[in-house]
Amino acid sequence: MPEQPSGVTVSGTGRVPVRPDVLVARLGAEVVAGSVQDALDRCSAALASMAAALREWGVADADLGTAGASVYAAHDQHGNQRGWTATQQLNAKLRDIGTAGDLVSKAIAAAGDAARLHDLSFEVADDTKPRAEARRLAFADARAKATLYAELAGRELGAVHAVAEVNGGVAPVRDSAFMAMGRAASMPVEAGSLDITVAVTVHWDFVG
Numbered sequence: 001m002p003e004q005p006s007g008v009t010v011s012g013t014g015r016v017p018v019r020p021d022v023l024v025a026r027l028g029a030e031v032v033a034g035s036v037q038d039a040l041d042r043c044s045a046a047l048a049s050m051a052a053a054l055r056e057w058g059v060a061d062a063d064l065g066t067a068g069a070s071v072y073a074a075h076d077q078h079g080n081q082r083g084w085t086a087t088q089q090l091n092a093k094l095r096d097i098g099t100a101g102d103l104v105s106k107a108i109a110a111a112g113d114a115a116r117l118h119d120l121s122f123e124v125a126d127d128t129k130p131r132a133e134a135r136r137l138a139f140a141d142a143r144a145k146a147t148l149y150a151e152l153a154g155r156e157l158g159a160v161h162a163v164a165e166v167n168g169g170v171a172p173v174r175d176s177a178f179m180a181m182g183r184a185a186s187m188p189v190e191a192g193s194l195d196i197t198v199a200v201t202v203h204w205d206f207v208g
Contacts, residue, residue: 007161007205008153010145014137016130016196020122023100023189026067027107028089028116032074032082039086040071046114047088053110054092057103063093089118095125101189120189127196134198135165142202150206158205166199 029046033039051064067089074085092107094100108115124130143157150157 007158007203008146008149009162009201009203010142010149011166011199011201012138012140012142012145014134014139014141014198014200016134016137017193018124018127018130018196020124020191020194021095021097022123022125023094023097023104023191024121024123025092025094025100025104025107025117026089026119026121027092027104028067028087028118029111029114030085030087030116031114032085034083036071036084036086039084043086043088043114046111047090049110050107050115051090053107054103057099057106059092059094059103063095065091067091087116093123097189097191104189122191122194124194124196130196131198134196135200138165138198138200139163139202142200146202146204150204153206156207158207161203161205162201163203164201166201 027047027050029043029050031039031043031046033042054064055061069086069088071084071086073081074083076082092103094103104117104120108117146157
């Protein structure tokens with residue numbers, strides 16, 4: 001039987017709250033028409049109008065990306081086919097939270113009744129520094145736990161034998177809100193805060 005390593009393995013977590021500075025809007029267009037081609041053409045035109053409105057207000061091409069598309073039969077309440085439904089989606093990264101609500105409203109207005117707003121979420125453009133701090137906090141948390149376990153076992157911590165970072169990420173938005181106020185009005189956006197989270201597992205050898 002292989003010899004078990006002498007030491008202690010613990011996990012630690014570090015969390016750093018940050019203020020998000022990017023709003024990601026998942027926009028879309030949906031059109032019902034008598035033919036597949038007509039539905040696709042009108043849906044594409046609506047989505048193109050949304051993209052054009054965003055570009056007009058300074059959103060870079062790199063921050064606009066197609067997120068999905070579909071075509072399927074449309075039926076009435078009796079189950080009879082009444083045409084075809086075409087949908088397309090567009091993800092837009094808006095890098096000024098202060099004007100993001102205005103831009104979303106303008107994009108929706110540009111596509112008229114075909115416009116859809118599927119989701120809003122928040123991101124941090126550069127999380128390098130807070131993530132580094134979260135790693136420090138995670139390691140310190142693991143060390144504190146390991147020190148306690150070593151004391152309880154009557155041992156002393158030695159060298160670190162292994163470190164493994166568990167997939168962390170950005171926790172859901174806290175205290176954030178968004179609400180549509182009608183096609184012509186601006187959409188108020190409150191970014192709230194995000195948690196940059198890192199989890200780490202560390203093994204310390206015991207001394208002696």
